[in-house]
Amino acid sequence: MVSRSQVTLIIDDRDKSFITNISITPEPLSWDDPDAYRGSYITQNTSSANAKITFYGTSISFWGHSGSSSLETTTVRIDSRDPVRVDPFKPEFASYQWYQSPLLSDEEHIIECLDFDSGFDFVLVTAGDTTPLSGRTILVDDSVIKEIWYDGQWLQKENQTYEKYNSAHEVAEPIDKTTHISTHPGDFFEFRFAGTAVSVYGILDVNTTGSFTLDFTLDGSQRRSIYPEEGRQTSVDVATRNNFQFFTNTTLSNGNHTLRVDVVAVEGPQRFELDYITYAPSFDFVGQKPVFERPATPTGSATGSPSSTARPSEFASQPSQDAHPSTTRHVPIGAIVGATIGGLILLLAVAILLFLRAKRRKRNPSESANAIRPFLSTSVNVMDQNPESISTMPKHRKARKQPLGGSESVQSTPTTSDAHPGRVRRGTEETSTLTNDLTPSRVVELYDRINMLTRENQRLVRDYVLPPQYNEGPATLGRSNSRTVTLPSYDNEL
Known part of the structure; x- marks a missing residue:
């Protein structure tokens, strides 16, 4: 928080408060001067004038022009204290501060200037907490x-x-x-x-x-x-x-x-x-x-040369941009609000989806365990064998190359666990357990499961290519005597 700055009052020689609170003897002269504060100042036509000023504040200073004599007899006395000698004589100065008081208590004071011939343009008073400010001018x-x-x-x-x-x-x-x-x-x-x-x-x-x-x-x-x-x-x-x-x-x-x-x-x-x-x-x-x-x-x-006083110009109580262009980049409030609402809607949709999924699993706990997943690889070359031997195939099988001149091409088997034929056998075994306790709803479920297993079985072997026949005669380079086995469909048997 910014602290309150010192308050300085400026009292012109023509101010009512100056005239009523100062007495100068003999009667001073008033001069018009366009370079004086508010266009005038007062002076004396003698070198032995006296002035008495009453003021409220914690310090006072006199501003004006230098006297016309070099007498060093000017003295200042504050509140009947011992007088202090001052030397206001600076003949080359037309406007300057020719007296500054020490720091005083916050109350009314009386200051006297004895035997002076300097001019008064204005007086500066440092205001205290009890100094009345009504009708005054602050500098x-x-x-x-x-x-x-x-x-x-x-x-x-x-x-x-x-x-x-x-x-x-x-x-x-x-x-x-x-x-x-x-x-x-x-x-x-x-x-x-x-x-x-x-x-x-x-x-x-x-x-x-x-x-x-x-x-x-x-x-x-x-x-x-x-x-x-x-x-x-x-x-x-x-x-x-x-x-x-x-x-x-x-x-x-x-x-x-x-x-x-x-x-x-x-x-x-x-x-x-x-x-x-x-x-x-x-x-x-x-x-x-x-x-x-x-x-x-x-x-x-x-x-320019660097002044530490150059500052921004906005006000803390009402921060606003000034009339000059500002380099501040405004935040897109509409975009932020839209993104926030969209994110909330997305989170709500995900929460509803998870809730429905959990509720569905609670109703049918075996759904996840018995779900049929698609195979990632469906076309492989296998050796000459019947479909019943599929369930006994190993989980992984490395590719083999026939020596040059042979008729066997590079052969490979599926490498993902989801394509393992053993899952077909396990699914069949799980399905057989459903027949132990048949009900109308179980019959429908069993029917759907058999169809799914049958389609998966067909997809696994429909494109299998059997290896070439090993005859006693020489093999033909670059030609494969393979054949394709197609299983019958069981869709219409139930």
Whole structure:
């Protein structure tokens, strides 16, 4: 079973919860910036500002731009503990994480930032079991592969930074410094969530020629977009746009939803780069968050340089084939059912046959012992003898060859026990015992048995060839003086 992933809340500088739970002195300034999360951030016009933030959770981090001074007097204090000195000054960074708290207890906390001049774009809070989630926004980083299921040749990049401008050295870093990159049509990812809104953010390289096409399918409804977007004005000095919103929908019904993003086409050296996904949860606490488990599937995943994050995209709760062709071979259910029914009918027929046979043997125990079996060989050459001597023939007789010049040909006798003439004599002896206790039914049985024995006797000897006559004169080479004996029929004597 897949464990529940960590829940991270993103609080924008314009969120009501941020404004009501933070106090900054002196009054900060708000700036519009298309590369900031949701298009704005707040800053100070002094190097000695103070901020006080109240939050629920187990950790907190601040994201924004670096301050304008090199003063190393910024300190952070949590819950009236001893202050800790931090150095958020990184003049080359236009967007980055400039503070990360240690792990805290799952309760309400107050954090103070003293003597700072860094800007606030957004705050990330790790939610605990008691953290209220109603009205908040959850962030899922691209590296959380338990929730974002990749399929195809995705490449995961770590420790990433980007040049924001062509003329100035200012860099930005993605969330957790990781992204997932696709340059191959056919790559896709799927994301399941329980909420009322969802957005997809990433990095857009506007300084590179070419384009890429994405299909966004939300609960079966599809929308196609091409990037960079035609007609969208971008400063010629901008090289990379971070926090770029590729997709958003804020009018979803309360419940579970499925978002799938397909890379349809890539032209030139362009690429699609995913940073994170956000959604508004429809549950109030972490313990109520649904867990969507991904099953194993025949379609393996490959990564370009190899990313271990490429995964199948089916859902465990509702296993189904995706829109792309699958290599799975479906089992012919109809053939299996037909074969099963046919096998049962065959077994039933065999059982009935065995039952009737056993019942018949029980009624007539002597049937099997007295049954007459057909002879396997019926034509043999024998020496000159009368029919009465047949019963005394040996069971096996080897073939003999007459020396060259003789008139005797190769002679053989039957080799199977069923063709042994002794069985005729034994059958006759068994039949004679039936005459000791004759009844009408016995008479009929005796009549049938005599006819059967007579026919078998005739078949045994009807084609027997007698050996040649041994005259005193010389024999003729290649000529046999044999003769055929035909027994009379007894069919009409009874």
